[in-house]
Amino acid sequence: MADDLLPVDEARARILAELTPTAAETVALAEGAGRVLARGVTARLTQPPADVSAMDGYAVRAMDSAEGATLAVVGTAPAGRPFGGTVGPGEAVRIFTGGFVPDGADAVLLQEDATASDGTVRVNETVKAGRHIRRRGLDFAEGAEVLPAGRKLTARDIGLAAASNNPWLAVHRRPRIGILATGDEIALPGDPIPPGGIVSSNAHALAALVRASGGDAVVLPIAPDDTHAIAEVAATAHAFDLLVTTGGASVGEHDLIQKALGGEGFALGFWKIAMRPGKPLIWGRLGRTPVLGLPGNPVSALVCGVVFLIPAIATLSGLPGAAAPTRRVVTAVALPENDRRADHLRATLSVDGDGRMMATPAQVQDSSMLATLARADALVLRAPFAPALPAGAEVEAVMLAELGV
Amino acid sequence: MADDLLPVDEARARILAELTPTAAETVALAEGAGRVLARGVTARLTQPPADVSAMDGYAVRAMDSAEGATLAVVGTAPAGRPFGGTVGPGEAVRIFTGGFVPDGADAVLLQEDATASDGTVRVNETVKAGRHIRRRGLDFAEGAEVLPAGRKLTARDIGLAAASNNPWLAVHRRPRIGILATGDEIALPGDPIPPGGIVSSNAHALAALVRASGGDAVVLPIAPDDTHAIAEVAATAHAFDLLVTTGGASVGEHDLIQKALGGEGFALGFWKIAMRPGKPLIWGRLGRTPVLGLPGNPVSALVCGVVFLIPAIATLSGLPGAAAPTRRVVTAVALPENDRRADHLRATLSVDGDGRMMATPAQVQDSSMLATLARADALVLRAPFAPALPAGAEVEAVMLAELGV
Numbered sequence: 001m002a003d004d005l006l007p008v009d010e011a012r013a014r015i016l017a018e019l020t021p022t023a024a025e026t027v028a029l030a031e032g033a034g035r036v037l038a039r040g041v042t043a044r045l046t047q048p049p050a051d052v053s054a055m056d057g058y059a060v061r062a063m064d065s066a067e068g069a070t071l072a073v074v075g076t077a078p079a080g081r082p083f084g085g086t087v088g089p090g091e092a093v094r095i096f097t098g099g100f101v102p103d104g105a106d107a108v109l110l111q112e113d114a115t116a117s118d119g120t121v122r123v124n125e126t127v128k129a130g131r132h133i134r135r136r137g138l139d140f141a142e143g144a145e146v147l148p149a150g151r152k153l154t155a156r157d158i159g160l161a162a163a164s165n166n167p168w169l170a171v172h173r174r175p176r177i178g179i180l181a182t183g184d185e186i187a188l189p190g191d192p193i194p195p196g197g198i199v200s201s202n203a204h205a206l207a208a209l210v211r212a213s214g215g216d217a218v219v220l221p222i223a224p225d226d227t228h229a230i231a232e233v234a235a236t237a238h239a240f241d242l243l244v245t246t247g248g249a250s251v252g253e254h255d256l257i258q259k260a261l262g263g264e265g266f267a268l269g270f271w272k273i274a275m276r277p278g279k280p281l282i283w284g285r286l287g288r289t290p291v292l293g294l295p296g297n298p299v300s301a302l303v304c305g306v307v308f309l310i311p312a313i314a315t316l317s318g319l320p321g322a323a324a325p326t327r328r329v330v331t332a333v334a335l336p337e338n339d340r341r342a343d344h345l346r347a348t349l350s351v352d353g354d355g356r357m358m359a360t361p362a363q364v365q366d367s368s369m370l371a372t373l374a375r376a377d378a379l380v381l382r383a384p385f386a387p388a389l390p391a392g393a394e395v396e397a398v399m400l401a402e403l404g405v
Numbered sequence: 406m407a408d409d410l411l412p413v414d415e416a417r418a419r420i421l422a423e424l425t426p427t428a429a430e431t432v433a434l435a436e437g438a439g440r441v442l443a444r445g446v447t448a449r450l451t452q453p454p455a456d457v458s459a460m461d462g463y464a465v466r467a468m469d470s471a472e473g474a475t476l477a478v479v480g481t482a483p484a485g486r487p488f489g490g491t492v493g494p495g496e497a498v499r500i501f502t503g504g505f506v507p508d509g510a511d512a513v514l515l516q517e518d519a520t521a522s523d524g525t526v527r528v529n530e531t532v533k534a535g536r537h538i539r540r541r542g543l544d545f546a547e548g549a550e551v552l553p554a555g556r557k558l559t560a561r562d563i564g565l566a567a568a569s570n571n572p573w574l575a576v577h578r579r580p581r582i583g584i585l586a587t588g589d590e591i592a593l594p595g596d597p598i599p600p601g602g603i604v605s606s607n608a609h610a611l612a613a614l615v616r617a618s619g620g621d622a623v624v625l626p627i628a629p630d631d632t633h634a635i636a637e638v639a640a641t642a643h644a645f646d647l648l649v650t651t652g653g654a655s656v657g658e659h660d661l662i663q664k665a666l667g668g669e670g671f672a673l674g675f676w677k678i679a680m681r682p683g684k685p686l687i688w689g690r691l692g693r694t695p696v697l698g699l700p701g702n703p704v705s706a707l708v709c710g711v712v713f714l715i716p717a718i719a720t721l722s723g724l725p726g727a728a729a730p731t732r733r734v735v736t737a738v739a740l741p742e743n744d745r746r747a748d749h750l751r752a753t754l755s756v757d758g759d760g761r762m763m764a765t766p767a768q769v770q771d772s773s774m775l776a777t778l779a780r781a782d783a784l785v786l787r788a789p790f791a792p793a794l795p796a797g798a799e800v801e802a803v804m805l806a807e808l809g810v
Contacts, residue, residue, distance in 0.1 A: 029594055029609055030609050030612060030613075030624070032613075033613035033616065033617065034617070034809075045598075045604070047603070047775075048603075048773065049601075049603070050601075052773075054771070054773070079588070079590050079601075079603075080588065080589050080590020080591070080599060080601050080602050080603075081589070081590070081601060082600065082601040097702070098590075098603070098701075098702075098773075100601055134771065134773055138771065138773065138774060139773060139774050139775055139776050139777075140776050146776055146779070147779070154613070154779070154805065154806075154809075154810055155610050155611070155613035155614040155617055155707070155710075155809075155810040156610060156707055156775070156778050156779045156781075156805070156810060157779050158606075158609050158610050158612075158613045159606040159607065159609070159610030159703050159707060159775055159778075159779070160606070160775050160776055160778075160779040161594075162594045162604060162605065162606035162609050162610065163603070163604055163606035163703060163775050164604070165594050165595065165598075165604045166594055166595075167593070167594040167595035168595075183484070183485065184485050184486070185483075185484045185485020185486070185503070186485070188572070189434055189566075189567045189570050189571055189572040190570065190571075190572035190573075193450075193570075194485060195487065196454075196455075196484075196485050196486060196487040196504075196505055197485045198452070198453070198454070198484075198485075198503070198568070199450070199567060199568055199569070199570045200567065201563075201564040201565070201567035201568035202564065204434055204435050204563050204564070204567050205560050205561065205563050205564030205567065206560070207435060207563075208435075208437075208438035208559070208560035208563045208564075209560040211438065212438065212439070212560055219435070296484075296503075297502070297503075298564050298568060302560070302561060302564060305560075328760055355733055366459070366539065366543065368453065368457075368459070368503075368539055368543065368544060369543060369544050370452075370544055370561070370564055370565050370568050371544050371545050371551055371565055372544075373561050373564075373565075374551070374552070374559070374561040374562050374564070374565040376561075400559065400561070401559075401807075402806075402807060404439075404559075404560075404809075405559055405560040405561060
C-alpha cells in the first residue's frame with residue numbers, strides 16, 4: 001500500500017495538465033475587477049494628451065523668467081480648458097495642475113514662487129526650461145498595451161483601463177464549478193438530521209472557497225449513497241467546467257461513485273495522496289467534464305481545496321495554476337520528524353518582539369476538528385520525511401487569509 | 406503653510422473616530438463569506454454527537470482484543486447508521502470513519518491490523534482502550550460560541566457555522582458608499598471627450614476598491630464643476646453610509662465643493678495631509694452622512710483610498726479600522742532622505758536568492774502615472790524625515806494584492 005501513494009505535487013500537476021482556460025466573454029469595465037483578461041487592453045488615447053502642467057502656477061517662457069522679471073498674465077489654462085493663444089515674449093498664462101501648456105510656453109513658474117498683482121506676475125525664483133511640465137504620453141501612448149492578457153484585474157487596473165478609454169473588457173468566463181456532497185448521513189443546516197447523522201458543511205464551505213477564488217459555485221442537492229441518485233446528478237455534469245464531489249472517496253465508498261458514474265462514461269482515477277489531512281482523492285472525467293472527488297471529512301475537504309481546487313480554478317480562469325504561495329515563518333514550537341505524508345499543520349500566527357512572524361501549530365491536529373481549521377491563520381507545510389526542527393526554526397506556511405479562504 | 410500639514414495617522418484616526426458600524430441584517434449561511442458577524446455564532450449541536458471511530462476497522466472491547474484473539478462480527482456501524490445493539494464479550498462490530506462507537510465497545514481495531522473471514526475477525530495487533538475513538542464534543546459542544554461577533558467570515562468559518570447547524574447569520578450590512586466624480590473636463594470611457602479633457606478613471610477604480618473591501622459601491626453620474634449640479638447629488642447623500650468625492654479637492658477647487666454643499670448643511674473640514682501622493686483631503690458631514698473628498702489625480706485618489714477609505718470601510722463594516730498591514734521587505738536600491746511628507750513609493754516585488762522579498766521603487770514616482778501604480782505590487786512607506794537608506798536596508802511596505810486592490 002505504501003508504494004502507491006502519489007506525491008502532492010505530482011497529483012496537482014496531473015490535474016492541472018488536463019484543464020484548459022475557459023473561453024472569453026465581454027464584460028463592462030465596472031464588472032472587470034478580479035476577472036482575468038482574455039485579451040490585452042490597448043490604450044485608445046495618449047495620456048496626458050499634450051504637455052501639461054504638473055503644478056498650479058504660470059506657464060512661461062523660461063528665457064523671460066529670471067528672478068525679478070515681471071510678466072503680463074494674458075489668460076488662464078485650467079485642466080480641461082486649454083488656452084487657445086500663444087504665450088509671447090514677456091507674457092504668462094495662469095495654469096493649474098493638468099492644464100495644457102500653451103503654445104510658446106516651455107516651463108511652469110510655481111505659484112509659491114510668484115507674486116501676482118493686477119494683470120501681472122512677478123518671478124521670485126528663476127525658472128528653468130521644462131520645469132513642472134509632464135510630457136505628452138508620460139503615462140501611456142495610444143496603441144500601447146497597458147494590461148496584458150492573463151492578468152487578474154485589480155482596482156488599479158480598472159482605473160488604468162478606464163483612463164485609457166476602454167469601456168469593455170474581454171475576460172475569461174468564471175469557471176462554473178458544480179459541488180456535489182454525497183452521503184446518507186448528512187443533512188443541510190436547519191434540516192432534520194437523520195439518526196446518527198451530521199450536518200453537511202462541505203458544500204457551502206467549498207462554494208465560498210470557489211467564489212473567493214474567482215469561480216461560480218453551483219451547490220447541487222445532496223445525493224444519498226445510491227447509484228441512481230448519483231447518476232442522476234452526473235447526467236447534468238456537462239453544465240460545469242469542473243464537478244467537485246465530496247464524500248464517497250474512502251476505500252470502499254469510491255466503488256459507489258465509480259459504479260454510479262460508470263453509466264455516464266466516467267473514466268475514473270482513484271489516488272491515494274501522500275498528504276495529511278486528506279489522502280484519498282478521485283480524479284476523472286465525466287464526458288468532457290473533469291471530476292475532482294474530495295474526501296468527506298470537512299478539514300480534509302478544505303485542505304484538499306487549498307492544495308488542488310484553488311490551483312484548478314486558477315488554471316480554468318486563465319491564470320497559471322500553481323501551489324499556493326508560501327511565506328517563510330518561524331515555528332514557535334519544536335516539530336517532530338515527519339513521516340512519508342506531506343503534512344499541513346493548522347497554525348495560528350503572531351509577531352514576536354523582533355517583528356518575526358511566528359507560527360504555533362494547534363496541539364491536536366485531528367482531521368475531524370473543523371473549529372481548529374477555522375481558528376487557524378496558516379497551514380505550516382511539512383514535506384515527506386522532513387527532519388525534526390527545534391522551536392525558532394524556519395518553516396514554509398500557506399497564509400489562508402491571502403487566499404481569501 | 407508648512408505648519409498646518411496634518412500627519413497621516415492623525416487624519417485617519419480623526420476619520421475613524423467619527424464612523425460607527427452599520428446595523429445588522431440576516432443573511433443565508435451561503436451568502437455569509439466575507440461578511441462581518443454582528444452577532445456571535447453558537448453551536449446548536451455537539452460535534453461529534455457521540456464517540457465516533459476515527460478510522461475504518463472494528464469496534465471492540467479492548468480487554469478481549471489482545472493479539473491473536475478472534476472475535477465474532479455481530480454488526481456494522483457506518484457513518485450515519487449506528488449499530489443499535491451492544492458489543493458483548495468476544496464480539497466486534499465493523500465500523501467506518503465517523504461511525505458511532507456502539508455500546509460495549511471501548512476501542513477501534515484498525516482494519517489493517519485485522520484479518521476478516523466468514524463472520525469473524527482476527528486481531529493482529531493488540532488494541533488499547535480508547536484507541537482511534539474521537540470523543541463526543543471533540544470539535545465543539547452545543548451552546549459554545551464557535552465564531553465571535555466582529556469576525557470577517559472565511560470559507561472555513563462558513564463550514565463551521567454549517568457544521569454547527571446555523572442556516573442563518575447576523576452580519577453587518579455592507580456599507581453603501583456613494584462615489585461622486587466632479588469636474589468639467591472628465592468623461593466616462595467611450596463617451597465623447599471634451600476638448601482638453603481626460604477620461605474619468607477614479608470612480609470605477611474606487612468602486613472596485615470599495616467592493617474588494619466589502620462595501621457596496623454606487624457610482625453617481627459625473628457632476629460638472631457647478632454648484633447646482635453638485636448640490637443636486639448632495640441632496641441624495643442620506644442614502645449612503647459614506648459619500649466619497651473625487652476631484653475638487655485642490656486649493657481653490659474646494660471652495661466649489663464647500664459652496665455647493667453648504668446649502669445641504671455641509672460641515673467642512675479641509676485638510677492638507679503630510680503625505681505624497683495625495684495631500685489635499687476633504688472630510689466633513691452632510692447631514693448625517695460622512696463625506697470623504699479625495700484628490701482628482703488618479704494615483705493620489707487610489708493611494709488615499711488605501712490609506713483612508715479602506716480603513717473607513719472596515720470600521721463601517723464592524724471591523725477594527727486600522728492602517729493597512731505592512732510587511733518588512735528589503736529595498737533593492739538606495740533611498741534618499743525623506744522630507745516632511747510621508748511617502749508611498751510604488752514598487753515592484755521580487756524574491757532574491759536568499760528568499761528575501763525585495764522591493765524596487767519605480768524610478769519616476771510622478772503622481773500622474775497611473776500605469777506605474779497598476780504595475781506596482783507594493784507601496785513602500787517612507788515616514789516623514791526618514792533617513793537615507795542604502796540598498797539592502799529593510800523598509801515597511803503595504804502589499805497591494807493582500808488588500809485586493
